[in-house]
Amino acid sequence: MSSTSAILPASLAALPAGHLLVPLAASLLIYSVYYVYNIGARARNMPPGPPTVPIIGNLNVFPKSHLHMKFTEWSKIYGDVISLKVFNNTVIVLNTPTAVKELIDKRSIATSNRPKSILADMITPHNLNIGTGHYANETWKVLRKASTQLLSNENIRSLQPYQHAEATQLMWDFSRDPENWYTHIQRFTTSFALGITYGKRAPRVESKDVKAFLHVQPQFLHALEFGTMPPVDLFPILTYVPERFAHWKRVVKTVKALHEEMYEDLLSTVERRLEKGQAANVFMEDAVIKAQEWGLTRRELLTNLGGVLLEGSDTSSATLQGVVLALVAFPEAQKKCREEIDRVVGSDRAPTHDDFPNLPYTAAFIEEVNRFRPVSPLGLPHEMVKDEIVDGVLYPKDAVLFINTWAIFHDERYYDRPHEFIPERFLKHPLGIKDESTDDPARRQNMLFGGGRRVCPGIAFAKTSLEINVPNFIWAFEFSPEIDAATGKPIPPNINNFASGITATPGRFKCTIKPRSQNHLDVIERQFAKAAEFLTPYELELSPEDRAYNAKYRDSY
Numbered sequence: 022m023s024s025t026s027a028i029l030p031a032s033l034a035a036l037p038a039g040h041l042l043v044p045l046a047a048s049l050l051i052y053s054v055y056y057v058y059n060i061g062a063r064a065r066n067m068p069p070g071p072p073t074v075p076i077i078g079n080l081n082v083f084p085k086s087h088l089h090m091k092f093t094e095w096s097k098i099y100g101d102v103i104s105l106k107v108f109n110n111t112v113i114v115l116n117t118p119t120a121v122k123e124l125i126d127k128r129s130i131a132t133s134n135r136p137k138s139i140l141a142d143m144i145t146p147h148n149l150n151i152g153t154g155h156y157a158n159e160t161w162k163v164l165r166k167a168s169t170q171l172l173s174n175e176n177i178r179s180l181q182p183y184q185h186a187e188a189t190q191l192m193w194d195f196s197r198d199p200e201n202w203y204t205h206i207q208r209f210t211t212s213f214a215l216g217i218t219y220g221k222r223a224p225r226v227e228s229k230d231v232k233a234f235l236h237v238q239p240q241f242l243h244a245l246e247f248g249t250m251p252p253v254d255l256f257p258i259l260t261y262v263p264e265r266f267a268h269w270k271r272v273v274k275t276v277k278a279l280h281e282e283m284y285e286d287l288l289s290t291v292e293r294r295l296e297k298g299q300a301a302n303v304f305m306e307d308a309v310i311k312a313q314e315w316g317l318t319r320r321e322l323l324t325n326l327g328g329v330l331l332e333g334s335d336t337s338s339a340t341l342q343g344v345v346l347a348l349v350a351f352p353e354a355q356k357k358c359r360e361e362i363d364r365v366v367g368s369d370r371a372p373t374h375d376d377f378p379n380l381p382y383t384a385a386f387i388e389e390v391n392r393f394r395p396v397s398p399l400g401l402p403h404e405m406v407k408d409e410i411v412d413g414v415l416y417p418k419d420a421v422l423f424i425n426t427w428a429i430f431h432d433e434r435y436y437d438r439p440h441e442f443i444p445e446r447f448l449k450h451p452l453g454i455k456d457e458s459t460d461d462p463a464r465r466q467n468m469l470f471g472g473g474r475r476v477c478p479g480i481a482f483a484k485t486s487l488e489i490n491v492p493n494f495i496w497a498f499e500f501s502p503e504i505d506a507a508t509g510k511p512i513p514p515n516i517n518n519f520a521s522g523i524t525a526t527p528g529r530f531k532c533t534i535k536p537r538s539q540n541h542l543d544v545i546e547r548q549f550a551k552a553a554e555f556l557t558p559y560e561l562e563l564s565p566e567d568r569a570y571n572a573k574y575r576d577s578y
C-alpha cells in the first residue's frame with residue numbers, strides 16, 4: 022500500500038490514485054481562490070468602513086497624507102468607529118471619547134502595545150524608544166518609569182523657576198530678532214529639555230546641542246512618517262534588498278548614526294561631570310548614579326532615556342508655534358487675552374505662572390488652540406494584543422488603533438461651529454461643548470494626550486510651558502500679519518498649513534512681532550538679566566561662543 026492510502030478510508034483507498042488527485046486539486050484550488058479573495062476583506066463583525074477590494078483591501082483609497090481628515094470624513098459615513106483593511110492588516114479608527122474609553126482606557130491591557138515598525142527598530146533597536154517600544158517589555162517598563170518620574174507634576178513644579186528663566190529668554194529673543202521667532206521657540210523647548218535632562222542648556226539656536234537635535238529630529242520623524250519610505254512593514258521582504266539598491270536603508274543608517282552620536286555625546290558629558298564631582302543635580306546624573314537601582318543596567322538604556330525626553334519636547338514647540346499662528350490669525354482673541362492680562366498683571370512686570378488661575382480667557386484661548394489644531398491629531402498608534410468584542414463588534418488581535426483627536430475635537434454633534442476659532446466656548450463649558458448638547462459621557466480633560474497605559478507622560482511639562490509662555494507673549498508683544506510690500510495690505514497666515522505626520526507642526530510663516538512699549542522692553546531686559554541666576558546652573562559646559570553671547574547680551578546688563 023502506498024503511504025497516501027494508509028491515511029484514507031478504505032472506500033477511497035480502493036480508487037486509483039488519479040481519481041483522488043482531481044478532487045484534491047479542485048478543493049485546493051477552491052480554497053486558494055477563497056483565501057486569496059478574502060485577503061483584504063473585512064470580517065462581518067468588525068467595525069464598518071469603505072468597501073474593500075480583494076487582496077489590497079482599502080489600499081487604493083488609503084490617504085497618503087493628513088490621514089486624520091480622511092478618517093474623519095469616513096466616520097461621518099460609516100460611524101464612530103471605522104475599520105480599514107490593507108492586505109491582511111487591520112486599521113481601526115476611534116472617533117469619539119466613548120470609543121477611546123471602551124478600547125484604550127477600559128481595555129488597556131489588550132490595547133497598550135505599539136505596532137511593530139521595522140524602520141523605528143532599525144533606528145532605535147531593542148525597544149529602546151519608549152514611544153515606539155512594545156508594551157510590557159522590560160526595557161519599555163524601565164524607560165517609562167524613569168521618564169514618568171522626571172516628568173511628574175511635582176518635579177515640573179520644582180523646575181518652574183528655570184522654566185520661567187528660559188521663557189524670559191524666549192521673550193528677549195523675540196524682541197531682539199522677531200523674524201526668527203519660529204526657531205527661537207525650538208531653542209526654548211530644546212534648551213529646557215536639555216537643561217533638565219542633562220544640565221546642558223543652550224543659549225543660542227546655533228549652540229551645538231540644539232543644532233544637533235534640530236538636525237537629527239526632523240530626519241528621524243520623516244523616516245517614520247507614513248508614505249515617505251518604502252512600506253517595509255507591509256512587505257518585510259524589502260529588508261533583504263541590498264543597501265546599494267535601497268536608498269532608504271542608507272537614510273536609516275545615517276539617522277541611526279546621528280541619533281547615537283548625539284545622545285552618546287550628551288551622556289558622556291554627564292559622566293565626565295560626575296567624575297569631576299561637579300554635579301548640576303539633573304535627571305541624567307541621578308540616572309547614572311542610580312542606574313542599577315532603576316534597572317538601567319545597559320549603557321544604551323541610559324543613552325535612550327534622555328533621547329525620549331528630548332523628542333517629546335518637539336510637540337511643545339509645535340504647540341507654541343500654533344499659538345503664534347492663532348494670535349496672528351485671530352486678532353480679536355489676541356485683544357481679549359491682552360485686555361485680561363493687562364487688567365491682572367499691569368505693565369510693570371511680566372506675568373508669572375501664579376497669575377494663570379486669574380486669566381480665564383487666556384486659558385480658554387489655549388484650550389481652543391489645542392482643539393482647533395491639535396498637535397497630535399492621531400496620537401501614536403496602539404496595537405491590539407488579543408481579540409476583544411465590544412457590543413458584538415470584533416476588534417481583532419494585531420489591529421492598529423488610532424485615536425482620532427481631530428474627529429473628536431471637530432464633531433458638530435458636540436461643538437458649535439467646530440471649524441471656527443471660538444475661545445469663548447471654553448468659558449461656557451469646561452470642555453468647550455455646546456450648552457444644549459447631551460455630551461458624549463466619556464469626554465474628559467486631556468483627550469489630546471492619548472490614553473490608557475501609553476498616555477503621554479509629558480502632560481505637566483507641556484501644559485506648564487503653555488501657561489507660562491502664552492501670557493508672556495501676549496503681555497509683551499503685538500502679533501500681526503506680515504504686510505505685503507507691494508500692496509501695503511496684510512497677508513493673512515494660512516491656518517491650514519500644517520505638516521502631515523506624527524506631529525502636526527505649523528509651517529513656517531512670516532509675521533510681525535512688535536514689543537508693545539519701551540516699558541515692556543525694559544521689563545524684559547531686567548528680567549532676562551535676573552534670569553541668569555536660574556540659567557547658569559545648567560551652563561557648566563558652554564562653548565566659548567555661547568559664553569561670549571551670554572556675556573554680551575545677558576550678563577553685562
Ligand code: HEM
Nearest residue numbers: 151152333334336397400401470471472475477479482483
Ligand atoms: C502639547 C504637547 C504634547 C502633546 C499633545 C503630546 C501628546 C502625546 C500623545 C497623544 C501620545 C501618545 C499617547 C497614546 O499612545 O495614547 C504621547 C506619548 C508620549 N509623550 Fe507626549 N505630548 C506632548 C508633549 C510631551 C512632552 C513635553 C514630553 C516629554 C518631555 C512627552 C513625552 C511623551 C512620551 C515619552 C510618550 C510615549 C509614551 C509611551 O509610549 O509610553 N510628550 N504624547
